[in-house]
Amino acid sequence: MRQDEINFTTKLSKVRQLLSLAKQYQALLAEPEHYNLFSVLRSKNDEVRLHSRFLTDLLNPEGRHRLAHFPLKRFLENVCQVEVTDGNFDFDVKAEYQNIDIFLANFTTKQAIIIENKIDAVDQDQQLLRYFLSVKQLGFKSITVVYLTLDGRAPSPESVKGQSECLNDYEQTTVNISYSVDVLHWVNAIIEKSATQPALRESLIQYTEILKELTNMTNNQALLEALKRLLIETQSIDVVDVLQEAKIQLQSEAVVSLWERLGEKLAKRFELKVDHSEEAVKHLVSGFFAPRSGTNHVDFKVPFESISDSYLSVICESGDALSLGVETSNNDEIIKSLPITLDCEGNDYWPIYKYITYQGEYWDFKKLSSDQISLLHDPEFIDGFVDEIVQEVALMKNKIESGLTS
Structure with missing residues (x-):
């Protein structure tokens, strides 16, 4: 038998062993589905009535979370990496403001954050450009456009360009963020902060489960850890x-x-x-x-x-x-x-x-x-x-x- 045939047979054997053991782990560690209020009330894909409204309340310093400015500061500084004018975080936070999914406005410093939330919907023609220009006409000097998707992709060219102008022509910041990484890490940070609020903590945990379903991530961390150990023990990392x-x-x-x-x-x-x-x-x-x-x-x-x-x-x-x-x-x-x-x-x-x-x-x-x-x-x-x-x-x-x- 030639060496390349031996290598192929060895690798195929490792694949079979890995798949067999992975199935055993999955069966052993499978968690029965439990009650999730978000999936009961809304479709997990509902951009407006589930995600935008829930995120708006978290970002609002006067929201029901009772964590004051912590979620907002964490989101702007760590997720969007926005430089907040004069360190003033007194933003009004609104959902569905003039068709903008989430709108943050500081009327003192004239700073605004536009958050466009995209899960299933496609970009509309000149959508982000129109939102930016409408906020600019309100007198805001510093405007950041945040484009939020499942995977952090960039907006389509049709969304940022008009017939004679483009969003990128203006001195402003456009930030692309994802649910799969950015929002998930942000919500986990809020979970850590909410240790003394069991109702809020459980709600946030259930929301992360929805995000993981949306982004095809496993909710079973025990299974994930077992599979990681399995890859090491069977020397099968290259099989992945x-x-x-x-x-x-x-x-x-x-x-x-x-x-x-x-x-x-x-x-x-x-x-x-x-x-x-x-x-x-x-x-x-x-x-x-x-x-x-x-x-x-x-x-x-x-x-x-x-x-x-x-x-x-x-x-x-x-x-x-x-x-x-x-x-x-x-x-x-x-x-x-x-x-x-x-x-x-x-x-x-x-x-x-x-x-x-x-x-x-x-x-x-x-x-x-x-x-x-x-x-x-x-x-x-x-x-x-x-x-x-x-x-x-x-x-x-x-x-x-x-x-x-x-």
């Missing part, structure tokens, strides 16, 4: 990279299978001339998953018969979940004025859009859970999922075109 590579490939293959089948059924249902071949879809999806490839979305477009240069787009963008929306270059007002009920949302870029859920779940192709990846390798599941998407497209298309001709 191989397993991660295999997971990424499984994820990509799952999306290819779904997208290829979706293209086939959309083409048949709506007589589209789209290339839904395996080769074309693989090329598109590989670009979507590759870092710095310039491909930030995968989509299929279904044109309207009764309105020019307008489409229904089934799309998944980087950092966002699978959605269905109207894409139009010059007919926004016509679309927005339609007297129809679609249970949809709208913004400056997508006059009508909705997230596509299946079996009660959102589908972010870049952040598929292990269960979702497994399901997308089941042809029967893919067929059911694709049929649901095609039905959603047909329903929205019919309602919009009926509204246009009525």
Whole structure:
């Protein structure tokens, strides 16, 4: 047996041993789900009514936490690393102020903090630029724009640029922060401070569990510690990279299978001339998953018969979940004025859009859970999922075109 074959066999044996022991640890240390008030009251993805409102109360020195300025100071100094004018932390903190998710205003020092909270929603056209300019017109001299996402990504170019100006043209600070690291560490610091307030402490602990679910982190620290020891004891640290590579490939293959089948059924249902071949879809999806490839979305477009240069787009963008929306270059007002009920949302870029859920779940192709990846390798599941998407497209298309001709 050649040396490379021996090395392969040895590594494969270590992988099998590691997976077997990891499964045993997981079964042994699995914690039964316990009551979490946040998940009972709101969806864990609810940006406005769960996350923005809860974070607003924590940041407010007069909030229900009774920790005075500690959460606010910790957030501005440690998370955002904002230089507070004259050391004056007397900020008014408001949620949903003029469409700004969280707004911090110091009327004495004329300093303002704009926090844009993005979990599932996409950036609107010129959104951060508009917020900045509206606050500037109020007379604030020092303005910081904080862009909060699950992973700390930067805002889209469309959000910061206008036709003749750009947010980066102004002397201000833009900070990108994440729930997965920045907010989680910040909340843990508040937990340590709240030792004498058991109700607050338990609420904060439950909130960190929601954040970990959102960002695909384990809530079982005992399991994590056991797996770390296992990697050392079995000398399998190098195996992790191989397993991660295999997971990424499984994820990509799952999306290819779904997208290829979706293209086939959309083409048949709506007589589209789209290339839904395996080769074309693989090329598109590989670009979507590759870092710095310039491909930030995968989509299929279904044109309207009764309105020019307008489409229904089934799309998944980087950092966002699978959605269905109207894409139009010059007919926004016509679309927005339609007297129809679609249970949809709208913004400056997508006059009508909705997230596509299946079996009660959102589908972010870049952040598929292990269960979702497994399901997308089941042809029967893919067929059911694709049929649901095609039905959603047909329903929205019919309602919009009926509204246009009525």
